[in-house]
Amino acid sequence: MHELGVVFYVIRDVKKVAEENRAEHVESVTLEIGEVTGVVHDLLRDCWKWAAKKEPLLDGAELIIEEIPAVTHCESCGEDYETVKYAKICPHCGSDSTYLIQGREFNIKEIGVT
């Protein structure tokens, strides 16, 4: 995956919000990450520590990750099910007319600032 690249996007967006709100320092950043984005959380945290250190506004800010479970919807029977457990085939009716309804998110939920 592209953890480091994503960290640079997060830093850019967080800096913008912090500056707009005239924050002195960012203490924490909370991300919402879908279960099937492919992002490796530990790697993301390592990249974060390394990159945030270079920004006085963010230095030492804690990265909090909240995971959003992946859910797939079946068009044939209308049921929802756990994507990671059953993948593309609906466990209720065996249909493959299914699509992901959540689990690919990568959102900045909120930031804690002083």
Add this chain to the structure above:
Amino acid sequence: MGDFRILEVKQSVFADNDRRANELRQRLREKKLFLLNLMSSPGAGKTTLLTRTIELLGGELKIGVMEADIDSDVDAERISKTGARAIQLHTGGMCHLDADMTAQGLEGLETGDLNLAILENVGNLVCPAEFDTGASKNAMILSVPEGDDKPLKYPLMFSICDVVVINKVDVLPYFDFDLEKCRKNILARNPNARIIPVCAKTGEGVEEWAGWLREQVKIWRS
């Protein structure tokens, strides 16, 4: 020190790139410049297919190529030999290109007189699929030695592509690659995908691919 407070952001990290990509696509449409984003694993045959494509279409379209790699300029050199304009983009370790990097690359390519710009993305089936480059169309190459199960393993890549070129069909007899099974696997992820089997090395099937591209450029510019 000020008081601690929480600022709600509620913003997708990809949203900003998506917006920039849509702006770039709009600018390309106004300029009547078609941008193809070509993706694949390393070694699937992107550069070989491109040299063939330029041979077939270079007479009727003015083509420019951006070669994105983490390092080196061997690909840009190969493309330059065909007579098409080529530049090398170094991603500096990044595993993909985003809309901003693509826009910068287009500036470097000096697209004023071009009708077709081709972005050869970093060889990778994961990351490039996540980032909209602003291209008019997305294409990918799957080569026979990689296996017919790749659409199952990298579903996002196959679901965002308008066309999948299956390359190196000359070696089909030597691999357990079932073309029909592969076709089914691709269409399950993306029912609208156009699938074109080719052998870029010998030229087999490349006419059909060039025909698809010619048609798309025509539609984009009309």
